[in-house]
Amino acid sequence: GENVEQHPSTLSVQEGDSAVIKCTYSDSASNYFPWYKQELGKRPQLIIDIRSNVGEKKDQRIAVTLNKTAKHFSLHITETQPEDSAVYFCAASFSGGYNKLIFGAGTRLAVHP
Amino acid sequence: NAGVTQTPKFRVLKTGQSMTLLCAQDMNHEYMYWYRQDPGMGLRLIHYSVGEGTTAKGEVPDGYNVSRLKKQNFLLGLESAAPSQTSVYFCASSYEGGGNQPQHFGDGTRLSIL
Numbered sequence: 001g002e003n004v005e006q007h008p009s010t011l012s013v014q015e016g017d018s019a020v021i022k023c024t025y026s027d028s029a030s031n032y033f034p035w036y037k038q039e040l041g042k043r044p045q046l047i048i049d050i051r052s053n054v055g056e057k058k059d060q061r062i063a064v065t066l067n068k069t070a071k072h073f074s075l076h077i078t079e080t081q082p083e084d085s086a087v088y089f090c091a092a093s094f095s096g097g098y099n100k101l102i103f104g105a106g107t108r109l110a111v112h113p
Numbered sequence: 114n115a116g117v118t119q120t121p122k123f124r125v126l127k128t129g130q131s132m133t134l135l136c137a138q139d140m141n142h143e144y145m146y147w148y149r150q151d152p153g154m155g156l157r158l159i160h161y162s163v164g165e166g167t168t169a170k171g172e173v174p175d176g177y178n179v180s181r182l183k184k185q186n187f188l189l190g191l192e193s194a195a196p197s198q199t200s201v202y203f204c205a206s207s208y209e210g211g212g213n214q215p216q217h218f219g220d221g222t223r224l225s226i227l
Binding site for chain 2: 031034043049100103104106
């Protein structure tokens with residue numbers, strides 16, 4: 001069935017290090033992959049997204065890569081800062097009759113000063 | 114421009130009570146969604162709407178009903194609340210097919226069922 005798996009569930013890094021979160025999806029027809037950041041008690045906010053016609057997208061310290069053959073995509077955060085601490089969710093679109101997003105279970109990132 | 118607004122922000126109900134959660138968006142978006150968020154399970158789609166007067170079931174629709182009488186509003190109803198419906202509920206909207214456009218979220222409603 002439709003599924004998005006996200007790893008790791010928790011990630012702890014030192015300030016200045018890089019962080020990588022990986023997601024795999026099941027529907028080969030998926031063509032849109034957003035990443036959301038959710039701070040404690042706040043709404044999920046889109047931080048970056050990628051469509052299936054590109055393999056990589058960057059926005060300052062954040063980048064996303066997509067491997068359609070392997071059906072996985074990853075979020076890369078470089079030079080992490082304490083304010084990057086949050087829960088990150090990946091999502092993938094599924095076509096099955098209508099377009100919808102299926103979310104991963106989330107990764108709790110802690111950046112230690 | 115407020116974006117997506119949810120009311121109320123918090124609510125405590127007793128088992129069997131009913132209530133309605135309101136979502137309003139001022140971005141003229143066609144698509145609207147209701148999710149629930151539980152620890153360790155991400156966001157799960159309850160119901161969605163592709164336009165005024167339309168609704169459809171998502172992944173976890175049981176125990177919920179929705180209505181989209183006006184384009185800017187999407188209501189989520191619990192007819193007989195159960196403890197299993199304790200969760201944080203998020204509303205979202207997008208310009209068109211949610212699979213290809215970003216979804217914009219409200220601040221959430223924290224609902225506890227005793």
